[in-house]
Amino acid sequence: MPEQYESEGAISSTGMGGAMDLAVSEGETLERTPGGPQGTGPAGRPRSLWSDAWRDLRRNPVFIVSALVILFLVVISLWPSLIASGNPLKCDLAKAQEGSQPGHPFGYDGQGCDVYTRTVYGTRISISVGVLATLGVALLGSVLGGLAGYFGGGWDSLMSRITDIFFAIPVVLGGLVLLSVVTSNTIWPVIGFIVLLGWTQVYRIARGSVITAKQNDYVQAARALGASDSRILLRHITPNAVAPVIVVSTIALGTYIALEATLSYLGVGLKPPTVSWGIDISAASPYIRNAPHMLLWPAGALAITVLAFIMLGDAVRDALDPKLR
DSSP states (O other): OHHHHHHHHHHHHHHHHHHHHHHHHHHHHHHHSTTOSTTBOTTSOBOOHHHHHHHHHHTOHHHHHHHHHHHHHHHHHHOGGGTOOSOTTOBOGGGTTOOOBTTBTTOBOTTSBBHHHHHHHHHHHHHHHHHHHHHHHHHHHHHHHHHHHHHOHHHHHHHHHHHHHHHTSOHHHHHHHHHTTOOOOSSHHHHHHHHHHHHHHHHHHHHHHHHHHTTSHHHHHHHHTTOOHHHIIIIIIHHHHHHHHHHHHHHHHHHHHHHHHHHHHHTSSSOTTSOOHHHHHHHHGGGTTTOTHHHHHHHHHHHHHHHHHHHHHHHHHHHHOGGGO
8 A cells, every 4th residue: 555555646746737747758758769659750750651651662572672673774774884895786797696605695696796785785775765755654644634633624524535545546556557657766756656655544543543632631621721723733632642653654664665675576666776675686586496595685684674663663552552551
């Protein structure tokens, strides 16, 4: 009784002021605790969707592996001479279709060019087309989809019918028709074609996300306080509707790289002397029995690149979708 009585007496004797002091001290301790309680940040503040996603991504081995592969691809696309000192356009017909040799681990192609050097330099074209096409698709689709989802009405109906028309166009057939009349050897016609037929997917995702976000209470409160449409779109809806667009765009990047290689393989995409995996695969196809190494290495590089971006997109999707946690 003595200790219990003394404790109870001490607590009761503090009164309201003592209870308030105790609450304040507990609050200060909570704020000083690293990491805070579950679901809070370092100072006891609630974590955002992006901070939670980044925490999950750092713990995901799929994200780490795919990010390292993509980082390596980006580095060699910017500075291919770091690992390949040769010239991809320098060929020697006397060595055509020869296999691996010292200093030339991937052998030679049908024109006597070093397959290793061409495979390394082909990374630049694939990454450039994929990244630029994805940026164009994401920007165009997000803007049109966001406006249609927010304002609705006749604009939404018109854009929905236009997207239905573009969805009805087969991608490869459209590329054969549209790019067959282009004589430019640059990457811009291919990027423009991908943006022209690829924005519809992002449009639908952005439209649905904006329609869902604009029904939330914080948007209604901002509208009731007199916020303009531009402020609501930029400050309240866009940050909460952009996550699905990022996921779809990340996965689509690998698809666009494969599409560029497909169009180049068919002869309507990039054209020589541009160094591209699709061009090398097309040139090596007739010799697949006699010199399989000519096809193996550029095709393997293409497959690894596409797989890395798809894995990265899957990891980002798992991190940004709360329903999957």
